[in-house]
Amino acid sequence: MTDLDDIDQHLLRALSQDASLSAGALGRTLGLSQPATWRRIRRLHDNGIIAGRRLDLDHEKLGFGVTVFLGIKLATKGRVSLDDFERAVTAIPEVQTVEHVLGMYDYRLRVTARDISDFERVLRRRIMTLPGVGDVEANVLLSEERRPGPLG
Incomplete structure (x- = not known):
């Protein structure tokens, strides 16, 4: 298991709520620069903690009730x-x-x-x-x- 610090935890929490947030926007909320935030996201991807991003569709609005x-x-x-x-x-x-x-x-x-x-x-x-x-x-x-x- 990879050691996650508080910033990693906050980063994962923010991405789990909105995976479309840019590294710049995430960095501003976490007090990090855009490059530092991107490096953390890349490390989490490389370690398999972030497995991908998913589009959440509203099936009912698409006609699947x-x-x-x-x-x-x-x-x-x-x-x-x-x-x-x-x-x-x-x-x-x-x-x-x-x-x-x-x-x-x-x-x-x-x-x-x-x-x-x-x-x-x-x-x-x-x-x-x-x-x-x-x-x-x-x-x-x-x-x-x-x-x-x-x-x-």
């Missing part, structure tokens, strides 16, 4: 490799995240759809036809509250 979490239990773990399932499921554009988990299910998927009938189409035609799919449990998202991560 339904989010469903699926628990997937593979029926034939020996005959179908996990790689085959993961490759097939990540090719489905409505599947936002694929998490390999330990517990009742083997995978947890986050699926977005325009509405419930669109979700049913995705479920029947795409997800249920994936290699090795056995039991599926669906949980429809009613509301979501974003909580700050461990730094905020």
